[in-house]
Amino acid sequence: MLNVEDLPKNLKMIIAYEGTAYSGFQIQKNGPTVQAELKAVIEHITGETVDLQGAGRTDAGVHARGQVVHFHTHSNLSVEKLKKALNSLLPADIVVRNICEVSMDFHARHSAVSKTYSYCLYNSEERPLFERNYVYHYKAVxxxxxxxxxxxFLLGKKDFKSFQAKGSAVLTTIRVVNFCHLELKGSLIVFTINANGFLYHMVRNIIGTLILIGREKINPSEMEQIIMGKDRAMAGETAPAMGLCLEEVLY
Structure with missing residues (x-):
């Protein structure tokens, strides 16, 4: 009879990272990635080869406060000791915020119901200093x-093809935006959006379009026309990666 202690555990981790030095979250042949760094340290601590899965494949330069990953392990380390060990060995730009055991059928990506992203624009002639890696500096008023x-106009179930990067292959470009809002905090303009899924570069292309509206190049009502047009050429340019952050994944 198999001992209960021999059965694997499924561990869910919430991690945060600064994406500046990485070629994205997902492991790649060329360039450092968050997934590779985290996987290597987990395997060093547990002595196992793990299949580390993430909720979102953030691009190069994109940050996260609430990325979720999971992996199976036979390690008998408590989650508290594992968290402490990981944070003592991981690079300074990656932090494990929480670890908990979940059911074996939990999957960081497939079980997710929605994700929340934020994008920060620094709207000032004076360039940002301490925030420079986390905001897009846009000088024009x-x-x-x-x-x-x-x-x-972004709210609800809609076809967001106009905001999808060219060359992306997906089954459908329809997504449901549950909430989104824009707020001004001094020189900082913060856009927050939650949806059941995101197309490649979707948030950054929305930001590029909002900038056109902010520059009064197009009217606010044209956002609806751009969505209905389902044409990438109608939307604004892709905003830089450094302003984007994965805030939370909901299950």
Whole structure:
């Protein structure tokens, strides 16, 4: 009879990282990645080869406060000791915030119901210093009122093909945006959006379009026309990666 202690455990971890030095979350042949760093340290501590799965494949330069990963392990280390060991060995730009045991059928990506991202624009002639790796510095004056007027057009179940990067292959470009809002904090413009899924570069392309509206190049109501047009050429340019952050994954 198999001993209960011989059965694997499924561990869910919430991690945060600064994406500046990485070629993205997912392991790649060329360039450092968050997944590779985390996997290597887990395997060093447990002495096992693990299949580490993440909730989202953030791009190079994109940050996370609430990325979720999971892996199976036979290690008898408590989650408290494992967390302490991981944080003592991981690079300074990756932190494990929480570890808990979950059911064996839990999957960081497939079990997710929605994700929340934020994007930060630093709207000032003066360049940011301490925030420079976490914001997109945009010097030209933006009309925040008009940008806010455009945001509600993003809500609901819609085809967001206009905001999908060219060359992306997905079964459907329809997504459900549960909430989104734009707020001004001094020189910082923060856009927050939650949806059941995101297309490649979707948030960054929405930001590029909001910038066009903020510059008064197009009217706020044209956001609806851009969505209905299902044409990438109608939307704004792709905003840089450094302003984007994966805030939370909901299950």
């Amino acid at each position: 933006l009309n925040i009122t008009k940008m806010k007027e455009a945001v509600p």
